[in-house]
Amino acid sequence: MTFGDILRTAWSNLTRRKVRTSLTSLGVTVGIFTIVVMLSLGVGVQRVIQQQFDAIGLENVVVQPRDAERNPYTRYVRPEREVVISPAKIAEWQQMDDIVSVTPIVDVNESISKRLVLPGDAAATIAVGVDPGIGINNPFETPPTALAGVLRPTKDGEIVISQRALRRLGLTAEVNNLIGQKVQLIMETPRGESQSFDYTLVGVSSVDNNLVALTPNDSIALKAWWFNEPDLLDKEGYDYALIRAKDLNVARQLTTQLRAERFRVQSVETVLELASKIFLVINIMLGSVGGLALFVATIGIMNTMIMAIYERTREIGTLKAIGASRSNIRTLFMTEAGLIGLFGGIVGLLGGWGVGRILNRVALAYLEREEVPIRGDFFYIPPWLIGLAIGFGLVVGIVAGLYPAARAARLDPIKALRHE
Amino acid sequence: MGQSTSLIRTTKLQRTYQMGKNTVQALAGVDLEIERGTFVALVGPSGSGKSTLLNVIGGLDRPSSGEVWVSDLELGQAPDKKLVSFRRDRVGFIFQSFNLLPTNQAWENVALPLMLAGRSRSERRKRAENLLEQVGLGDRADHRPAELSGGQQQRVAIARALANDPVLILADEPTGNLDSRTGRDVLLLLQRLVREQNVTLLMVTHDMNAASYADRIVHMRDGKIEQIETIERTAEAVA
Numbered sequence A: 001m002t003f004g005d006i007l008r009t010a011w012s013n014l015t016r017r018k019v020r021t022s023l024t025s026l027g028v029t030v031g032i033f034t035i036v037v038m039l040s041l042g043v044g045v046q047r048v049i050q051q052q053f054d055a056i057g058l059e060n061v062v063v064q065p066r067d068a069e070r071n072p073y074t075r076y077v078r079p080e081r082e083v084v085i086s087p088a089k090i091a092e093w094q095q096m097d098d099i100v101s102v103t104p105i106v107d108v109n110e111s112i113s114k115r116l117v118l119p120g121d122a123a124a125t126i127a128v129g130v131d132p133g134i135g136i137n138n139p140f141e142t143p144p145t146a147l148a149g150v151l152r153p154t155k156d157g158e159i160v161i162s163q164r165a166l167r168r169l170g171l172t173a174e175v176n177n178l179i180g181q182k183v184q185l186i187m188e189t190p191r192g193e194s195q196s197f198d199y200t201l202v203g204v205s206s207v208d209n210n211l212v213a214l215t216p217n218d219s220i221a222l223k224a225w226w227f228n229e230p231d232l233l234d235k236e237g238y239d240y241a242l243i244r245a246k247d248l249n250v251a252r253q254l255t256t257q258l259r260a261e262r263f264r265v266q267s268v269e270t271v272l273e274l275a276s277k278i279f280l281v282i283n284i285m286l287g288s289v290g291g292l293a294l295f296v297a298t299i300g301i302m303n304t305m306i307m308a309i310y311e312r313t314r315e316i317g318t319l320k321a322i323g324a325s326r327s328n329i330r331t332l333f334m335t336e337a338g339l340i341g342l343f344g345g346i347v348g349l350l351g352g353w354g355v356g357r358i359l360n361r362v363a364l365a366y367l368e369r370e371e372v373p374i375r376g377d378f379f380y381i382p383p384w385l386i387g388l389a390i391g392f393g394l395v396v397g398i399v400a401g402l403y404p405a406a407r408a409a410r411l412d413p414i415k416a417l418r419h420e
Numbered sequence B: 001m002g003q004s005t006s007l008i009r010t011t012k013l014q015r016t017y018q019m020g021k022n023t024v025q026a027l028a029g030v031d032l033e034i035e036r037g038t039f040v041a042l043v044g045p046s047g048s049g050k051s052t053l054l055n056v057i058g059g060l061d062r063p064s065s066g067e068v069w070v071s072d073l074e075l076g077q078a079p080d081k082k083l084v085s086f087r088r089d090r091v092g093f094i095f096q097s098f099n100l101l102p103t104n105q106a107w108e109n110v111a112l113p114l115m116l117a118g119r120s121r122s123e124r125r126k127r128a129e130n131l132l133e134q135v136g137l138g139d140r141a142d143h144r145p146a147e148l149s150g151g152q153q154q155r156v157a158i159a160r161a162l163a164n165d166p167v168l169i170l171a172d173e174p175t176g177n178l179d180s181r182t183g184r185d186v187l188l189l190l191q192r193l194v195r196e197q198n199v200t201l202l203m204v205t206h207d208m209n210a211a212s213y214a215d216r217i218v219h220m221r222d223g224k225i226e227q228i229e230t231i232e233r234t235a236e237a238v239a
Helices: A003-016 A018-056 A087-095 A163-168 A216-227 A232-236 A248-260 A268-311 A313-321 A326-369 A383-410 A413-418 B050-057 B080-090 B106-110 B112-116 B121-134 B150-162 B180-197
Strands: A060-064 A066-069 A080-083 A099-105 A114-118 A121-127 A146-149 A158-162 A182-188 A194-205 A211-213 A240-245 A264-266 B006-019 B022-035 B039-043 B065-070 B091-094 B168-172 B200-205 B216-221 B224-230
Touching: A003 A018, A003 A326, A018 A268, A018 A326, A018 A383, A060 A248, A087 A099, A087 A240, A158 A163, A158 A182, A163 A194, A182 A216, A194 A211, A194 A216, A216 A232, A240 A248, A248 A264, A268 A313, A268 A326, A268 A383, A313 A326, A313 A413, A326 A383, B006 B050, B006 B200, B022 B050, B022 B065, B022 B200, B022 B224, B039 B050, B039 B180, B050 B065, B050 B168, B050 B200, B080 B091, B091 B150, B106 B112, B106 B121, B106 B150, B112 B121, B121 B150, B150 B168, B150 B180, B168 B180, B180 B200
Parallel strands: A158 A194, B039 B200, B039 B216, B091 B168, B168 B200
Antiparallel strands: A060 A240, A060 A264, A066 A080, A099 A240, A114 A121, A114 A182, A146 A194, A158 A211, A182 A194, B006 B022, B006 B065, B216 B224
16 A cells, blocks of 8 residues: 555545544644744744844953952042953954954943033033943844934044934034034033043934943043043053954853953853743743643544544454555554644644734734834744644644554454444 | 365364353364365355355464465465465455445445555556446446445445455355345356356355355355255356
8 A cells, every 4th residue: 555545545534524533633733723822932032032132242242341349438549450451452352363343442430520511602511421332232222323423433532422412502403514513521520620622523323311422532531531540541441342253152252261361241142041041941831731732632633543443443344354454554544643633733833823923913013002112023933843833743643543543453354344 | 285276275174262261163174175266155054154264265364273275375374464465466355235435436445455455546547447347337436335226336346356356256145235136136247257257256145046146055054064066057047
């Protein structure tokens, strides 16, 4: 008996009892449906989160110097540092293989008071902060864009100011016309000393804060004046360095190496690894619910097959008499059971996909209403899940068919032929 | 090895069943020889062992002792696989209640033994249509059993028994479920097939009228052969 004949015969036997076959495979459908919906949710959410992390850039490594010991008494004394991100260090990192870029970052402390003024007109002054520009976006906020010019200054003496700060300074003209505007930052110590720094506006950012962006050198200059330490850069170095590695592996190696050099290194990957572990547990739990449904479905198929074999005992006897071997009979009934499972699996997969689409729309509509800038597939069906769903259906059917098929194969043809 | 002229030869054939605590002797030493190309009727009251003998000769049942040769195969000692291929390739079965598969069309039923033997679908269809033609149902190839009368169903079953071009056809009460007119037609058909195709036919029946169509009648009682009767037939009677 060829496999095509087995399939054709099994199919015609199944279609003989359409309602029973459908109801039996409905059990598998429910199980596979549950597994598909649950796992696609698990995978989808994990993927959306992964995409958010990717936007941050997993290949980015943020390096910080290590403070030897914090001085808790005053903000006017600069912290002692154990290791320093010196310009030499930056240059060294830039020379390394598989490093895309190294960006030094200076954090001008919020508590250092500074005001932004227009030259010659001290009437409009506002307190501002200096955006260190870590270069890592908060995934739950829309990333800032340049409304005019650039987002970060590239040359010393240049400044990027938020639109909001410009408005408050009284500069309400069209942002493109403001490029080239001269501004001053005035710093004042509590002792009354003050110093002004001149800049040229090269960009307007959409940041919703009174923030300005300066080059690392200009930022260092502000701090150097504040701490009265002209050699600040040599002594303390930069506050951060953002190292963009070629890929995740390089980032991983770099992290290990820099930690060994006593730098403080943050990498988002550690967080993601933990998240993956949590999702694995959740997926297993969700999958188990479907697994339970499949177990029940297995018993259902077994029951149906045993009934079918009882009803068709005479037929089995006839087949054996005219030359069907045990394995012919066994294969035939296993195929019937397998088809019930396969059918249930396919319907369950399609149902799970459909329901996932609907729920995804609901979720996206909700996020849109709440103005959360996250888009993506919360019910994502990866190719392996398609294979898993259909394969599981088939396996459930075949496993359920093992015992009934063996029973059918063992039937004594003489007794089977006498069966009423 | 059996003699060259005889297709079936049994010696001291015994078959006992365990029915609870009782041992039932269905066959109590049967010695029988059947030549090729004969139509043999096995008659006897119920429980005489005629069906058991048929099953043993057909390789469905194994003797408890003794030998049963069909052509050059001793069925009692043959492995299961041999028995399966023996039934599939060399024997045709005809049953009292036809035993056609209800989901299959007439031609598919006829071609079942060929499907089991792994022949191609087109070859099967051709052979089945040919056989249905021979039994007078050439126009019913695509009908399902439920759409056929009892006599037609039995003729489909006869065509199925012929599909593998068997040396031996075993029929268990083939007219038992038919009225006397259609029964007669079926018996005449079987008689014709034996004559035309030189096939050997062994038919179990309790109906002496049906047995009268055979060339030889083997009477059985209590698991033994009581008497073998040879029917002399004139040319006119055959016609």
